[in-house]
Amino acid sequence: MRILPETVLLPPRIAARRGAAHDLAAECRAFGPRGLLVHGLSLTRGGTLDRIMAAADRDAVATWQHPGGEPTLDQLETLLDFGRRRGADWVAGVGGGSVMDIAKACAGLLRARKPAAEYHGGAPLPTSEVPFVAAPTTAGTGSEATPVCVLTDAARRLKRSFRHPSLMARLVILDANLLAGCPPPVIAASGMDAFTQAVEAFISNRATLLTDALALRAAGLVAHSLEAVRRDSGSGEAENLLAGACLAGMALSNARLGVVHGLAHPLGARYNAPHGLACAACLPAAIRFNREAMGAKYDRLSAEIGGDLLATAEALMQRMEIRSPFAGRPLTDVPAIVAETLESGSTAANPRTVTADDVAALLRIVFA
Ligand SMILES: [Fe+2]
Structure with a gap:
């Protein structure tokens, strides 16, 4: 096994302490005077946004609230227009995966020449010169530590990634206080995304010793802290969950993922x-499918999380009261879902080669 990937992609600086978000505006001044802070509705509750903005020059730093749901190309065009009119020197995303992803895409395309849809359709991304700062308020996607963002073309129901090394955040703020007040279902779903990402990066056919260390520890941290944080988002375990999700992001940046993420995008866009729920629903079937190809890694993961991997994944979902968004629903558009799953870079990194028949069989299990 390789020790390092050919290119190691990690965020250059992480401020990991409670209260660090209050320094966001001061930290961002180093990137230029004019900024754009993208956030979700939850940040306006409890005064967190006000406390962050109290340290900012309000004439120079604009805020933009993401309307909720998963980010779309139309929302990105609106945000890009706003950011360009404001002449933003930097873009910060303070929120869950959706907020960080759309803020990251905004930083990446702020000075790009073509419409966002052309890049979403496959045109090569330009190198981004606009610094992106990420502060997660959920522990899940690990978007703060990846050069990837996922956006949906709502009209075409197509969920695709933008990926470029220059999309990596210049500064990550891991402030466990930002998790406080996060609703239990959001903690549960985003935590299952982090757990899935840790497992998939660990067993990926592009794994290295570096990513194994990150992914294995990520799986353990998430498995051991998720229930406590779901019960109480102010729990001391929140720091472990946030760190675990971030380590999983670092691992997937360098090892990619697997067939769960290959399935989760076409299914998420259609249903x-x-x-996080799409990943959780597909994970047990994918673990069974990959069991043999995982070899000794199955036992290493089981030892790290303190119980048999498959049983623990299923038990976690039950204790989190996660219900599959697919079970029992009619399965339609199978040929297109199969084609999109097979095209996915995540599926290409799956430890067992995935055929069209395999995807169809996995879909039947997930929708049973
Ligand atoms: Fe994910």
Whole structure:
């Protein structure tokens, strides 16, 4: 096994302490005077946004609230227009995966020449010169530590990634206080995304010793802290969950993922299922499918999380009261879902080669 990937992609600086979000405006001044802070509705509750903005020059730093749901190309065009009119020197995303992803895409395309849809359709992304700052308020996607963002073309029901090394955040703020007040279903779904990402990065056919260390520890941290944080988002375990999700993001940046993420995008776009729930629903079937190809890694993961991997994944979902968004629903558009799953870079990194028949069989299990 390789020790390092050919290119190691990690965020250059992480401020990991409670209260660090209050320094966001001061930290961002180093990137230029004019900024754009993208956030979700939850940040306006409890005065968190006000406390962050109290340290900012309000004439120079604009805020933009993401309307909710998973980010779309239309929302991105609106945000890009706003950011360009404001002449933003930097873009910060303070929120869950959706907020960080759309803020990251905004930073990446702020000075790009073509419409966002052309890049979404496959045109090569330009190198981004606009610094992106990420502060997660959920522990899940690990978007703060990846050069990837996922956006949906709502009209075509197509969920695709933008990926470029220059999309990596210049500064990550891991402030466990930002998790406080996060609703239990959001903690549960985003935590299952982080757990899935840790497992998939660990068993990926592009795994290295570096990503194994990150992914294995990520799986353990998430498995051991998720229930406590779901019960109480102010729990001391929140720091472990946030760190675990971030380590999983670092691992997937360098090892990619697997067939769960290959399935989760086409299914999420068609069934309007939140990403974490889509991943959780596909994970047990994918673990069974990959069991042999995982070899000794199955036992290493089981030892790290303190119980048999498959049983623990299923038990976690039960204790989190996660219900599959697909089970029992009619399965339609199978040929297109199969084609999109097979095209996915995540599926290409799956430890067992995935055929069209395999995807169809996995879909039947997930929708049973
Ligand atoms: Fe994910």
